Amino acid sequence: xxxxxxxxxxxxxxxxxxxxxxxxxxxxxxxxxxxxxxxxxxxxxxxxxxxxxxxxxxxxxxxxxxxxxxxxxxxxxxxxxxxxxxxxxxxxxxxxxxxxxxxxxxxxxxxxxxxxxxxxxxxxxxxxxxxxxxxxxxxxxxxxxxxxxxxxxxxxxxxxxxxxxxxxxxxxxxxxxxxxxxxxxxxxxxxxxxxxxxxxxxxxxxxxxxxxxxxxxxxxxxxxxxxxxxxxx
Amino acid sequence: xxxxxxxxxxxxxxxxxxxxxxxxxxxxxxxxxxxxxxxxxxxxxxxxxxxxxxxxxxxxxxxxxxxxxxxxxxxxxxxxxxxxxxxxxxxxxxxxxxxxxxxxxxxxxxxxxxxxxxxxxxxxxxxxxxxxxxxxxxxxxxxxxxxxxxxxxxxxxxxxxxxxxxxxxxxxxxxxxxxxxxxxxxxxxxxxxxxxxxxxxxxxxxxxxxxxxxxxxxxxxxxxxxxxxxxxx
Numbered sequence: 001x002x003x004x005x006x007x008x009x010x011x012x013x014x015x016x017x018x019x020x021x022x023x024x025x026x027x028x029x030x031x032x033x034x035x036x037x038x039x040x041x042x043x044x045x046x047x048x049x050x051x052x053x054x055x056x057x058x059x060x061x062x063x064x065x066x067x068x069x070x071x072x073x074x075x076x077x078x079x080x081x082x083x084x085x086x087x088x089x090x091x092x093x094x095x096x097x098x099x100x101x102x103x104x105x106x107x108x109x110x111x112x113x114x115x116x117x118x119x120x121x122x123x124x125x126x127x128x129x130x131x132x133x134x135x136x137x138x139x140x141x142x143x144x145x146x147x148x149x150x151x152x153x154x155x156x157x158x159x160x161x162x163x164x165x166x167x168x169x170x171x172x173x174x175x176x177x178x179x180x181x182x183x184x185x186x187x188x189x190x191x192x193x194x195x196x197x198x199x200x201x202x203x204x205x206x207x208x209x210x211x212x213x214x215x216x217x218x219x220x221x222x223x224x225x226x227x228x229x230x231x232x233x
Numbered sequence: 234x235x236x237x238x239x240x241x242x243x244x245x246x247x248x249x250x251x252x253x254x255x256x257x258x259x260x261x262x263x264x265x266x267x268x269x270x271x272x273x274x275x276x277x278x279x280x281x282x283x284x285x286x287x288x289x290x291x292x293x294x295x296x297x298x299x300x301x302x303x304x305x306x307x308x309x310x311x312x313x314x315x316x317x318x319x320x321x322x323x324x325x326x327x328x329x330x331x332x333x334x335x336x337x338x339x340x341x342x343x344x345x346x347x348x349x350x351x352x353x354x355x356x357x358x359x360x361x362x363x364x365x366x367x368x369x370x371x372x373x374x375x376x377x378x379x380x381x382x383x384x385x386x387x388x389x390x391x392x393x394x395x396x397x398x399x400x401x402x403x404x405x406x407x408x409x410x411x412x413x414x415x416x417x418x419x420x421x422x423x424x425x426x427x428x429x430x431x432x433x434x435x436x437x438x439x440x441x442x443x444x445x446x447x448x449x450x451x452x453x454x455x456x457x458x459x460x461x462x463x464x465x466x
Contacts, residue, residue: 002350003289003357029350056236070368112368117235117262124236124360127353131361135303135345169444176451178444194440198431207427211402211411218409219452 001126002029004134009035010044041089041101048087050079053097053105054129056118063099066108069129073136075107080137088129093122157205162195165205168212175219234359235262237367243269243277274322274334275396281320282389283312284429286330286338287362289351296332296426299341302362306369308340313370317389321362326355336425337392339432390438395428398438401445408452 001009009031011019023032038044045051052072053064067075076086089105091097102108111128113120120128157165169191173179179187200208234242242264244252256265271277278284285305286297300308309319322338324330335341344361346353353361390398402424406412412420433441 003346003353005347069364111364113236114238120236121356121360123354124357127357128360128364131302131344131364172448173444176444176448178447190440194433194437197437198433200427200431204427204430207423211406211409214411215405215409215448215452219448 001031001130003127004130005138006130006134007031007034011035011037012041012044013039041104045087045089045104047085049084050076050086050107051105052076052086052088052107052109053102054088054090054109054111054125055096056111056113056120056125062102062108064102064105064108066110069109069111069132072109072132076133076137088133090122090126090129155202157200157202161202161205161209162192162200165209165212166192166195168209168216172212172216172219175216234264234363236360237363238371239363239367240264240267241269242267243271245271245274245277274337275392278320278322278337279391279393279396280318281392282317282435283309283319283340284338284392285309285319285321285340285342286335287321287323287342287344287358288329289344289346289353289358295335295341297335297338297341297429299343302342302344302365305342305365309366309370312389315388318391320392321366323355323359333422336422337396337429339429388435390433390435394435394438394442395425395433398442398445399424399428401442401449405445405449405452408449 001007007030014037019037022028023035036044079086088109089097089101091101097105109129111120111125166188170188173187173191174184234240240263247270252270255261256268269277312319321342322330322334324334330338342362344353344358399421403421406420406424407417
């Protein structure tokens with residue numbers, strides 16, 4: 001709940017020992033400390049105007065309107081827009097919501113699961129439902145992404161820089177005898193196409209250029225040394 | 234995973250006692266029994282062509298492209314349509330994925346969470362990600378996607394091939410004295426990040442590999458010749 005910005009929890013007839021333990025744990029989140037505790041589900045949802053029961057496709061014959069979780073957001077947005085209060089209810093892990101629980105619900109929300117393994121862990125079912133609502137019904141609150149690094153690392157390379165790089169890579173190809181002479185023109189063309197496909201950023205282009213210049217310098221130096229060496233034979 | 238129809242799990246360097254216990258539990262699901270166990274993350278994702286690291290907004294300055302989970306489906310659909318294999322990776326609960334883990338990723342998927350409580354339970358993070366993909370990337374609409382190019386030119390490179398390429402480029406860096414010894418580790422990391430950013434196709438990866446192998450061979454040959462030449466002086 002805290003991950004997705006929800007804060008109002010109500011717990012119905014909890015097993016007292018576990019509930020006390022959970023609330024008194026070190027670092028128990030505020031929403032647990034402030035949770036409402038009621039004896040019946042009817043009391044817990046008394047102030048809600050739209051009550052959504054949750055489940056997976058284990059309900060064979062649902063008695064109320066069924067909405068798939070991925071289609072739920074518009075309904076919730078509409079209700080909130082008209083000043084309503086929406087309650088989402090989850091049953092105990094073992095058997096889910098009872099038929100009586102569901103009789104308090106306006107809608108049964110179905111989490112679409114694989115037919116071979118429809119039954120979900122409670123904590124995961126809650127996470128999936130709240131994620132869906134946070135992202136698609138409430139949007140803005142958790143929406144801001146960190147700004148991209150302002151160091152120009154994502155700036156695209158100028159065409160001229162790609163050409164410069166292509167020239168140096170070609171020199172390295174020649175120095176390494178990579179292309180048979182008859183293939184040089186075709187390889188030259190393919191190299192240009194490939195650089196555009198890869199679309200390196202300005203910074204990556206400089207780095208690759210630096211590496212190829214270094215390689216060229218090295219090949220040249222050892223090549224000179226070889227000539228020199230051969231000359232002394 | 235079973236709830237949302239995913240079946241191929243790989244576990245990297247698990248804590249043996251816990252792993253054995255999980256697999257030998259009565260009713261352990263098939264996907265756990267058939268899970269692949271590897272020593273390194275690189276081995277686990279070797280066959281993948283698009284690797285997605287997951288996290289919440291605890292990463293202050295991400296080094297790779299960040300895509301919010303609600304925007305992820307089109308990317309995954311596109312990759313599958315061109316015959317690729319997508320790997321979704323999750324770090325240990327305590328600290329999430331390391332910087333080195335992330336250097337194998339093409340994209341960092343951010344689960345949008347509340348700024349006051351960004352850190353998620355691992356099982357819930359997995360559930361939320363798989364729910365999103367099951368519903369929005371694997372629906373029936375996947376049939377309407379464009380046919381992949383028949384010549385394989387747009388096929389993504391497998392992670393193992395990118396690692397192979399990284400290894401050969403590193404050898405060339407060393408042979409050309411590109412990196413001062415103190416910078417080697419940092420350059421090694423940057424090279425991995427860059428290859429994932431460039432995301433070369435399978436074919437381009439083979440070509441670049443071919444060029445670097447040729448360059449290496451050449452540097453080695455002239456280097457040997459130099460040694461020989463020097464010896465005759």
